[in-house]
Amino acid sequence: MSQSAGSAEMNRIPTGVRNLDHILKGGLPGRYTYLVQGEPGTGKTTFSLQFLLEGMRQGEKCLFVTLSQNRHELELIARSHGWSLDGIEIVELQAEKPEDDDQTVFYPVDVRLDTTRQAVIEAINRHEPKRLVYDSLVEIRQLARDDYRFQRELINFKQLVRDKGIATLLIDTGPREHTDLEVESMAHGIFQLERDLPAYGKARRRLDVSKMRGVDYFDGYHDIDILQEDGVVTFPRVVPELAPEETGGDLIQCGIEDLDEMLGGGMERGTTALVVGQAGTGKSTLSSLYLWAALERGENCAMFLFEERPETFFRRSEGLGFPMRKYEKSGMLRLYDFNPSEISQGQFNEMALNAVDENDTRVVVIDSFTGYVSGLPQPEEAIIQMQLLLQYLARRNVLTVLVVAQRGLLGHNMDTDIDVSFLGDTVIFLRMYEWPAVIRRTISVVKKRHGPHDLDIRQIKISQKGISIQDFVPPPPGRPSPKPDYD
Known part of the structure; x- marks a missing residue:
């Protein structure tokens, strides 16, 4: 030699x-x-x-x-x-x-x-x-x-x-x-x-x-x-074991006392929350609520949009009283908007990791995970890679919110195109109930790995005044509720 x-x-x-x-x-x-x-x-x-x-x-x-x-x-x-x-x-x-x-x-x-x-x-x-x-x-x-x-x-x-x-x-x-x-x-x-x-x-x-x-x-x-x-x-x-592990911190609250109580005081840092529901149930709105609360606390956040334009996101948020443009301009909110068929899973992973490692991001929202996976040629492989990414973010003490869409518009159908329930530490389920001339949105916490949570079904109202959680009100007399569809 x-x-x-x-x-x-x-x-x-x-x-x-x-x-x-x-x-x-x-x-x-x-x-x-x-x-x-x-x-x-x-x-x-x-x-x-x-x-x-x-x-x-x-x-x-x-x-x-x-x-x-x-x-x-x-x-x-x-x-x-x-x-x-x-x-x-x-x-x-x-x-x-x-x-x-x-x-x-x-x-x-x-x-x-x-x-x-x-x-x-x-x-x-x-x-x-x-x-x-x-x-x-x-x-x-x-x-x-x-x-x-x-x-x-x-x-x-x-x-x-x-x-x-x-x-x-x-x-x-x-x-x-x-x-x-x-x-x-x-x-x-x-x-x-x-x-x-x-x-x-x-x-x-x-x-x-x-x-x-x-x-x-x-x-x-x-x-x-x-x-x-x-x-x-x-x-x-992504190799989760390479992430420097962080622990501790207060529960992450959304600012609505009734919803925080349903979640046992809030959601733990370093966990993944699935917000599951059909179209129009308020999934994106609820996710934006957690972004807004974190930004107002002074924490950096990242939002990945796969189904709506940034302008639509900003206008919808402003209609709820969440003026997020100022945080996007200041750099506290990193907003990513792209077609999932135009980037690889690895490139998406790098964006998410950079947002956390370079910007000390504390809350990540992916809206929607269903739209992202459906645009990839191999959804099953994408789910596995997503699991590794979520494990990495968990070690960094980041709360990740995944929006998961269900089929249909109304009813009790809980089917999704992909099974990602195992990814969530917390699962928030949003539904619409229909009676003659009446449609109500409901919310329930069907899973929470860490700590207690409320299993009751509540009513969620979304208006120009914001979001509110109320006790579920049965249908008016003479208007029987529909039988649940368990097929």
Whole structure:
């Protein structure tokens, strides 16, 4: 082992890909050979350019050897993200001087393997890079013509860059199941990039660090995206155990004494509350009540809207006497409004975690969780990830309010499109009762893990004067109540 390679093992190497060093628990473990796999369009070239640009920021010499793309194509990719490749040496091996005057273009399959190998060695000796990208193994396979020669070529190349202490990315194009086991065994680490196109909405991208020798890391899938300015961005899977655990604090009250009494004095910090009901029962209004009370106490809050525009939210709140615009302008209230089909679960998780970790948010409202999950291609997986997010927020002593919509408009139907009852520490159930010419909204606390709660059904009134809780009044004489529908 050379001195430069040995010293590299003492320090982690930053990848240049946002959040990827977190997944690797510190960056690449040394100046070894790493494999970047994926089908066309998964972001392999962008990923590799970020790796080299980070090397430039670290004051390292960087080299991009390409058999599959030319300099112009690489510069187009870089410019699309606002980057410059100045300072990165680019060596094109797509063509060599023709031996036949009638032939003007040589493609990689026509270039002799030994000539290509010698050109790579000369480029490495001339530029003395500390970071190298080799694009791609597809062309090397074509040049080698057989598996034995291909494997031998890779082993020799790996030894060359290892001796010189060069952190190297090998790009391999193709589906995961077609990757050579010999290539995977040779690599010190493997990054698998995937792209899945749902029936509707934005393509879903994922990254899997399927191998990384000698270090601990967060394995499994992590959502990624390709953003205009940032390039490839990873959104690490939520690990609740990493959250600094906080406990204690007063009960969170909404400011309406009767409702707080129904909840045994209020809701505990570090818990999740489900507000469940059909359309028009007041779910969003009740959730806004907890936001307003927290903001009035001087606590920061976050609101995620999936079914209504921010302007609609503000107007509805102002109609109830909750002028929340001032808190949004001051930064105490962070309001997020987006289409769930346009972002990944990982990106949503990052927004929620940043709101808590960077803004010391104490109350988070998601309105509605049903609308969010229904816009995702894999709702079941989203529920699992949401459970991890809620566990993280609980450790941070945050109250999270999830609005869950039921089917239908009136009646006693308690069905929902998704079963999320296990997520809630507290479940507040809102319903509408209908008698001839009379509709009443009711509220009940059907579950509360921590402490006592009132099981009575109360009537909830929503008017310009605000929200009030009253005793449930039976229907007037001569107007029988409908039989409950338990089907």
